[in-house]
Amino acid sequence: MDACCDLKKVLDRFWKEKLDKLLPEILITSLRIMSAIVKTPQISRIEVLASGLDSPRKLNFGPDGALYVAEAGRGGTGASIPSPTQPGASLFYGATGAITRIQNGVVKRVVTGLPSLALPDGSDAAGVNDIEFDAYGNAYAIVGLASNPANRDNLLQVPDFSQLLAIDNFDGGASWTRLSDFGAYEQNNNPDGQNVDTNLYDLLIADNIAYVVDAGANALLFQRAFGGEPTLETVFPTRTTTDPLTGEAVVRQPVPTSVTVGPDNALYVGELTGFPFQAETAQVYRINAEGQPEVYAGGFTHIADLAFDKFGGLYVLEYDADGILNGSDAGALIYVSPDGKTRTTIADDELINPTGLEIGSDGDIYISNKGFIAGQGEVLRLSLEKDITFGCAPPYDLVKYCIMAISADSDLANVYHPLLSHSFPIQSYSGA
Numbered sequence: 001m002d003a004c005c006d007l008k009k010v011l012d013r014f015w016k017e018k019l020d021k022l023l024p025e026i027l028i029t030s031l032r033i034m035s036a037i038v039k040t041p042q043i044s045r046i047e048v049l050a051s052g053l054d055s056p057r058k059l060n061f062g063p064d065g066a067l068y069v070a071e072a073g074r075g076g077t078g079a080s081i082p083s084p085t086q087p088g089a090s091l092f093y094g095a096t097g098a099i100t101r102i103q104n105g106v107v108k109r110v111v112t113g114l115p116s117l118a119l120p121d122g123s124d125a126a127g128v129n130d131i132e133f134d135a136y137g138n139a140y141a142i143v144g145l146a147s148n149p150a151n152r153d154n155l156l157q158v159p160d161f162s163q164l165l166a167i168d169n170f171d172g173g174a175s176w177t178r179l180s181d182f183g184a185y186e187q188n189n190n191p192d193g194q195n196v197d198t199n200l201y202d203l204l205i206a207d208n209i210a211y212v213v214d215a216g217a218n219a220l221l222f223q224r225a226f227g228g229e230p231t232l233e234t235v236f237p238t239r240t241t242t243d244p245l246t247g248e249a250v251v252r253q254p255v256p257t258s259v260t261v262g263p264d265n266a267l268y269v270g271e272l273t274g275f276p277f278q279a280e281t282a283q284v285y286r287i288n289a290e291g292q293p294e295v296y297a298g299g300f301t302h303i304a305d306l307a308f309d310k311f312g313g314l315y316v317l318e319y320d321a322d323g324i325l326n327g328s329d330a331g332a333l334i335y336v337s338p339d340g341k342t343r344t345t346i347a348d349d350e351l352i353n354p355t356g357l358e359i360g361s362d363g364d365i366y367i368s369n370k371g372f373i374a375g376q377g378e379v380l381r382l383s384l385e386k387d388i389t390f391g392c393a394p395p396y397d398l399v400k401y402c403i404m405a406i407s408a409d410s411d412l413a414n415v416y417h418p419l420l421s422h423s424f425p426i427q428s429y430s431g432a
């Protein structure tokens, strides 16, 4: 401690003499280095926060600071509908979907009995895909289907599929209220003019509007009052491509899976892309002022989710980085710099068919992993390099401390304050 106090006197004298001369230079250097830091986030640690989940999908923080994850479930032994992906196979119903809360290291299913469809081994589940909270702390969830809504009504007779739900409580039971039937909307309107098909996959609540991405309908819809009829925001474009098996031209569906708000307050949507599941052709769309999708970034493979960080950088989560029909099941997390010019893959082989992405207030990244497998799903926390600890620091490290301070909350005042006041908070960086 004495060494630190001596050092503080030396440093105070140093800064008094050099401050006028150094400050502009320090500031410019700080901004350059800060910019470099913003462009290349690096993972320092990956932890498994929850395991043993049944097809975990999107995840979100609640007003209590806990992390909530939607589990699509493992189906059951009830009625069945045809699998959308495996010819001849069927998905069987069971009330095995859940909302799981992760809080202070405790993992608990706080809503159970949500509808689920899956193959007999519990994989390929369709069920609850997202949970979100409004500004008042009320919780909402969406339930997928991945089928024609007529199959819900006639074969399953479980009306909770393809609905926006209000979650009534988190006491571990099955208590929710159906707010809006997006399946009926697809049945009656089929806005993309392709198959009648619905699979609600991402929910976003912004300014008390509920936005819903329907991966089956290839559409983004919304609802202002959280009740009654949905409204169409936009449909995403199909593209014509070549079937690699037959060489014939096929219409490839976009299959949007994710919606988020950008730093410009516009909505951004990521697409999985449908058959023939080519790599490096998935796009991120920005919904423009006319409500139309325009390409913001392309060349991704099977986008599962999107999130912007507070600097305007975009994280793109790839469900299967070398293509669903190729090679391994490894996903990828790609960071696109705020200016859109630089892309960095910051995680890849650690991720297996990841399905959900959320950035915490601490800047750490939370991912639902193994998102289509029963009993093996995980929630991961990817910590970014950001915390630094110094001993009794040489002046260079003090400059670095100031740089890290502004990079942590992007407040330039943090550069001036410690330098101008000559009152360095020695104890805050003298740890270790």
Ligand SMILES: [Ca+2]
Pocket: 186, 190, 191, 192, 193, 194, 195, 196, 197, 216, 217, 218
């Ligand atoms: Ca349709």
Ligand SMILES: [Ca+2]
Pocket: 058, 130, 131, 132, 202, 203, 204
């Ligand atoms: Ca969401």
Ligand SMILES: [Ca+2]
Pocket: 320, 321, 322, 323, 324, 325, 326, 327, 328, 329, 330
């Ligand atoms: Ca693959």
